[in-house]
Amino acid sequence: MAKLFINLLKTARPRQWVKNLSLAAALIFSGKLFYLPSFLTIFWSIIIFSILTSSVYFINDIVDISRDRLHPFKKFRPIASGKLPVPVALFFASFGVLVSLYLSFNISFFFFLVCLIYFLLQIVYSLYLKNLIVLDVLSIAASFILRIYAGAIALNYHISIWFLLCVTSLALFMAVGKRRAELSLLGQTTLGHRKTLSHYTADLLDDYLAMFSASAWMSWALFTFFESPPVVFDSPVLYSILPLTISGTNKLLMSTIPVVIYGIMRYLSIIYQGSRAESPERILLSDKPLLGSVILWGLMVTWILYGAGS
Numbered sequence: 001m002a003k004l005f006i007n008l009l010k011t012a013r014p015r016q017w018v019k020n021l022s023l024a025a026a027l028i029f030s031g032k033l034f035y036l037p038s039f040l041t042i043f044w045s046i047i048i049f050s051i052l053t054s055s056v057y058f059i060n061d062i063v064d065i066s067r068d069r070l071h072p073f074k075k076f077r078p079i080a081s082g083k084l085p086v087p088v089a090l091f092f093a094s095f096g097v098l099v100s101l102y103l104s105f106n107i108s109f110f111f112f113l114v115c116l117i118y119f120l121l122q123i124v125y126s127l128y129l130k131n132l133i134v135l136d137v138l139s140i141a142a143s144f145i146l147r148i149y150a151g152a153i154a155l156n157y158h159i160s161i162w163f164l165l166c167v168t169s170l171a172l173f174m175a176v177g178k179r180r181a182e183l184s185l186l187g188q189t190t191l192g193h194r195k196t197l198s199h200y201t202a203d204l205l206d207d208y209l210a211m212f213s214a215s216a217w218m219s220w221a222l223f224t225f226f227e228s229p230p231v232v233f234d235s236p237v238l239y240s241i242l243p244l245t246i247s248g249t250n251k252l253l254m255s256t257i258p259v260v261i262y263g264i265m266r267y268l269s270i271i272y273q274g275s276r277a278e279s280p281e282r283i284l285l286s287d288k289p290l291l292g293s294v295i296l297w298g299l300m301v302t303w304i305l306y307g308a309g310s
Contacts, residue, residue: 003083004084004088007078007083007084008078008084008092010077010078011054011057011058011061011077011078011079011084011089012054012057012058013054013057014054015282015285016053016054016057017046017050017053017054018284018285019053019144019147020046020049020050020053020147021046022144022147022148022151022167023042023045023046023049023147023148023150023151023154024042024046024151025148025151025152025163025167026042026148026151026152026154026155026157026159027039027042027151027155028301028302028305029157029160029163029305030155030157031305031306032155033302033305033306034306038155041107041154041155042151042154042155044103044107045104045107045111045150045151045154048100048103048104048107048115049100049115049118049147049150051096051099051100051103052096052097052100052101052104052115052118052119054096055092055093055094055095055096055097055100056093056097056119056122056123058079058089058090058092058093058096059090059093059122059123059126060122060126061077061078061079061080061089062079062086062089062090062093063126063127064080064126065079065080065086068080097119100115101115101116101119104116107154108153108154108156110153111150111153111154114146114149114150114153115150117146118143118146118147118150121139121142121143121146122143124139125139125140133199133200136179137172137175137176137179137208138172138175140171140174140175140178141168141171141172141174141175142171143171144167144170144171144174144175145164145167145168145171148164148167160223160227162219162220162222162223162226162227163219163220163223163227165215165219165222165223166216166219166220166223168219169212169215169216169219170212170216172208172212173209173212173213173216173264173267174267176205176208176209176212177209177267177268177271179197179200179205180202180205180206180209180271180272181271181273182197183197183200183202183205184202184272209268209271213264213265213268216260216264217257217260217261217264220256220257220260221254221257221260223253224253224254224256224257225254252304253301253304255300255304256297256300256301256304259293259296259297259300260297262293263290263293263294263297266287266289266290266293267283267290270283270287270290
């Protein structure tokens, strides 16, 4: 029983749940971080989305069982290695999907709709889109974007177009980085594991990386230039000290741009290390400089919106 639980947990990939924290973006930028009803709404939304994403991983591992057995690392996954029987995995996948969709309806109908779209996208991706060049990357990026929308819809919050553009660019950057790492890692075995990798060249993926890394930090910069998110706590003392040149919430948000640039440059350097960049959440949790930049960015944004606003 203990081995079964461990194999189920491994297949559920709890470290992937860190991606679902992106649902809280709307909570932070709406100014409702410390408003208990909104906080609880996002908290339960993250739990529901985590159940759904873990269920999708069960389905994905069942579909990819033959390909995973050709992969140097994925062949050790419980389903691919035979430690977790397919019928058992299918039962838990079906149960998780039904439970998550049912609970999502209790948040709101449109949150349920986003969850359903996410689920259908992942199914189509596993069965078809992952074999199509470019569309496979766009599908991965779309899953990140749907997370942001899920949080915003749960709170009924309007998303800035610049912030959405930043999320889109960053999602495409990480998706292309994942493919670039796989290409470096698998080498000549790409055709057996993932068909689309045989159509990507290193130079083409490098061009994609350059394009999306630039658009990611630039769109965040434009967000700080043109948007003024709501400020919760007033700090007149601080603004009586600061000159007008740098006062204002949006101007203070500009101070986060170097942190964003550093994070993107750090991630870009890791991509060319092969296996590490194949799993974005593994990088975030294991690379101290990158994790530090993300934490610093989060603290700066929170302080600016909730402690240094005017």
